[in-house]
Amino acid sequence: MGSVLAASEFDPNGNYYVSAVTALDTHKIRVQSTNSSSTLANAFSLDKGHKLTSVSWGNYATAGSSAGAKRKKRRQSNSFSIENQFLAVGLNKGSILIYSPLTNEVISKLENPNASAINDFHYSSITQSGWSVDLGQDIVEWDLITYKPKRHFQFQDQINLIRVIEYQGKPHLLLASHTIQLLDLETKEIIKTYPGHISPIHTLLTNNSDFFITAAEGDRYINIYPLDGTPTVLVTQSSIISVSYGNNTVSAVTEDGIVEVFNNPLTQDQPVKNKRRGQQSKQSNGKIELKRSTTDQQLKIEHCYINENSIIITWLEDANIPYFETIPLQDINELKTIKKDKPAIQAKDHTLFGQDIATAKQYNEANAIVTTGDNLRFLNNKETQDQDLPEDDQEEDGPTLAEKLESLKVQQPIKKKQGRATAGSLTVVLTQALKANDHALLETVLANKDETVLKNTVQRLDTTLAVILLERLAERIARQTHRQGQLNIWVKWVMAIHGGYLINIPNLTKSLSSLHSTLIKRSSTLPRLLELQGRLDVLYSQQELKQLTQDQIDDEFHDDDDESDVEYVEELEDAGLIDDGEQDFYEQDEDGFMSIDESSDDEDEDEDEPKADKLSDGELDDEEGFSDVEVNGVQIESESESEDEQSQLKARIAKLRAKQQKRK
């Protein structure tokens, strides 16, 4: 856990590596070559809202070939080439993207009929089809030539992983959640159940032979199950993140960021292990760790893959760029340490991550510590330089500049304040809670809302406990926003009653820094809220005004009902005059009422296109291009709908008034 990669996987040949990172709130899937023989490095981003839930590799060559090729699979997997590879990306919205890394495009999208998040997708060369399982426990078999579901059935239990395995000559499904179940494809019956893990299984490796390997979340054990027989258990030093098998070797990446390697895990009768009688689980034969050559800082290995006679490990530089190293299996000993310098990223390295010399250097905020100026935890105004530091030359120089200045001083004001000691009897429960650090007890005290009780409690509290009480209160206020009102009363009384004592405590700012920063942060929102309140007030009163004028208009309309025909003609005749009247009203309107949401769009339009103004002769943009005017026009409309309504209203009033004047 704790990796920035949402998912990662090596291809069946170990030549390519897919990793998914979150970039700008979307998942970005990157495919890279693990060695220098190929320079492939492509990436694509998912649409907003889509999240990746699984990623796996598949191969078209086998998908396209006849079913008779079953037995040759071993050889075929060696001839896996990137041309035929595809990536199946399961999404939270229930579809599966088939992506071709070479052409960098999504070939097809498999729409899951149930539209629930995909838990796992597996392409099987045995059945020549893809298998998916989703949150709704639906198992779908996909035809990857037509990209259509072939068959589809429900399973009664939650499944995390799905694999196809050959059992007794027929393809069977392996379904893993906490336990692993072997399902007969034809009868849909569970043939076998392999119990073993207490947490959900995250790795299920089948290797076309008659065993499979499992590892689970937060678990230190790797189980190797023969389809028939007793399992072998491998144990690592800490929780396993991923497992790889190949060349009769199992490797596991653990949470510590190291790789543990188990040689010949299947042979039970190793001479070395024989001595430990009766022990079923095996310890690793070798470990790989990665360190910086200069600082000895340990780097976290993200993933590993065993390929033929070597093991490929990958780690991240600059928080998200994968780097690879291949280690021959025979080189791995008890603790193999690999030293790596921090690489400088160059344009040539990867087109995906490389940085052209001509562009601005990016930086990485991921590793930085973020704090605020309110954080006074390390504040110590009395701090002086360590005396251990070699400062011989200074001492030889005699007094410092400050001391020299000091010697000029005529007088030095001496300020000393006497601490006011207040004594009193204790409020037993609170004292006990504070002294024993009993949070539950403290809560019962703090739950008290009677202010006089509260005041008396604080008054009788030992002043020395006041600081502790304040600290406890600060913790609670920082964590639980909704309790601030209640706890503020406590803070207030502690301040009021024990203030005198508190002033005299040295480094009070330091010990109460958390209280200080929370209170500052909370209080800083006050002006904002007041401002908002003010704006809302204006809005409300405007609404009232609007309501008022509405009523007025209604009344007026009512009055004029009888003569409406005549007026209509008049309006037409005096159109010009009325227009003028309207315009005047508009101008007033803009100055007076529209101050709140006055958008500056109009001005910007002018700024954006000074050239156009110069030469345009009133030309408008052509029909094809979306013109500035249109775009902004729409914006204005949508932004000031309410204003429009209002101004329409005003316009109507103006018209009516004009009419009335005419009549007179």
Next chain:
Amino acid sequence: MSEEYRLSLVSGGQPLPIGATFTEDGRHYIVPFNNQLKVYFISTRQCIRSLKFNKLNNLNLDNLVSIKLDTVDPNLIWCFLSNGDALVINWKEKLVNPIIKTFKLDLNKDDSLLEIVQFNNESFTVITGKDSNKPHTRNIIQYTITDNTTNTLEHESLSIIRNVILFTISKNTNKLLFLSKSKSQRILTIVDLTSKDSNNQTIVFPYKSFITSLAISNDSTIAVGTSSGVIHLIYENSTSTTRILKWHIDQVLSLSFHSDSNYLISGGLERVLVFWQLDTEKQQFLPRLNGDIISINSSFDEYISLTLKLDEQNNSKNYEILLLSSLDLKSRLSINGPRQEFNSDLNNVKKLIKSMSKSSKIDISKLKYDFTSFIKIHPITKQIYIINGYNLQIFDFFKNEQISIQKISESLQIGKVRSEHKILDPSITKFEFTNDGKWMATIEEHHHGEIDNLLSQNDLTYILKIWKFVESTTKNPQSTPTTSQSWELVTKIINPHGQHVPIISLISAPSSYFQGIGFLTADNNGGVRLWRSNSVNGSNDGWSLRKLKPSSNVFSNSVSLTWSKDSSLIFLGFEDEIISIDTNTFEEIENPEINNKLQNIAGSRIKSLDIVDNNLIILSKTSIKSINLLNLKENDLVLSVNQPKHGENLITINHIKNLIAIAVNYFNPQTNKLNSKVFVFKPTSKTPIFIGDHDDYITSINWNFENDFIFIDIKSKIGLISNSKINNIDNESAPTIMDYAQEMSILLNNAQSSSEIYKTQDEVDDSQEINGQTKSLDINSFNNLYENLNSIQLDTLFERVMQVIN
């Protein structure tokens, strides 16, 4: 003191947006700058030759129109200026006077040269007309050189097109396209230079959008870019229908057809270069370029050269010439100069000169605008760091190249269009290095901007970032390991002095205080905070606030800090007061005698404080003063000055030799220009030990942590004030011993050009030039020359020089 100082311009300069050209073999790229011609060897990205313009060769390419290669001698280029002047320059050999010949083209009154269409040694076709944005007549004129020795020219007008707004030339230079405007119609005219008949094909552009760019291919396909972002393609034979290419959403600033007319390349404000495959209409993009793409040139098939307009703010006209390989679209060269961010809009220079020249009585050093900029020199690498918006540009003074540009803050990576201009980028206001150069602190300011009219639109957030200098090595099997240096963010402190409180001053701790690993910041109401690393032995533990002096309620924007060398005392200049703070207690020292003295000394707003050898140097708005801190007596050094708002940029102190250098800009009524002087003082005396003249406005001056002062002027030229007796061969403005230096440099230049003959085509040898670093001729190289100076002949001296060089 017998030391002599000298002011010389050695580096810097801005590339001109037009005129960069390939040499005939395509291996070199000649780029004109505002102060030199630079020749780059493309495969190594190195500048192998720079031809500086100085008083000796009297070169100036300010109004350059085009550079053309001589068709006979590959070492010669012809530079055409807009006033009709043509200069033939030898770029390859080092000659005393690189200008081989000059002549002038006859132009009509008010007309200027606009473009060279076709060129060879005997004749050239040019376009002339009035240089303006409004519709004007354009003439196509062919000039023929009839007599080579007297440079007599005959000219013949080929065609005249009226009311032209824009024009463009096809790649094979045979076709010209003019956009003209008559009444409300816009007409595209194609002029074919190969056909003799004067019937030019015309097409009426039917749409109403404003045209911003044009391109014509060899087979007369026309591309028209418009302000709305749509590109219209008009084919020669089908004038009625046009194709439309849509991607851009704002002005298309540049268009170009690539090699075989199958590709169109366009660029605009989005800072994305778009490749259109015209047959399939597939697009390819090259995003995140450094500036608006104002011109694309793909005349040389192997490369695409772009001119990018950098930096919107303050109208500073900085350009970058970017050379991309057309195969992999990676950069081959990126050429730019120092990118300063001036405190005031450069358009105000004209205003200033105008107002100054009107009234004669005013004080010539009292300039209304502040064009200074904030730069610093890294104490170890000696590279110059220049603030540029949210970037820090790292510029190497010796190589005269930008080393890198480091992003300091997150921001939009593409150019802004339309309403996006409302989004304000963060900007760096201050930065500082620790004395060992391993840490850097930057302060940036985030404007929330007026998007959506939020309550927070006027909010400012300040962020203090602490960076660590990281050197990483790359091992290349072929070559020696190269080290690359970068800054890594360690700690980010949001609102370091509380919300909405700006930080005005930032300094680093003296070396005596926790090895100098610390920064001191002061805000605009007198609060001072000390930041130190938490780590004990260099592990990444972050930085935190260690000491704090609370703020007062008085506000001022003139706040400055200085820290005594033994780290015991901090002086805070606040408005016109000086407050002394004890480092150990972080409290004001309350001593009436000291305080009285310090409070009244400045007299006006304090711009800068510094301590030199127990003397406190106070630069205020109206004066510079020095006070001895041991007896609180004012030193002799009291001068009246008129410093601009950010006067701290114009003063610097050499802490090794205890010297103060101050730059003073003034208006020269004789020439109607802004000039400047640099004074070097000792802290105790008001007689300057050096006065240097410079003929441009100095924007910043800094001590280079050795013996010299480095300054940069408004045209981005970088100068050096050095105190050894001889510092640089191509010295240009040393009036004292000008004759001598001139003679020397002539001899030296001749010798080098003659030795050039013996070198066989070895390109890299050229890089042993003064500005190259391979064989460094530094200040000390020539020290031995001056032994027994009085008794030797000039020839002997010359031989000695050659000995040193070889």
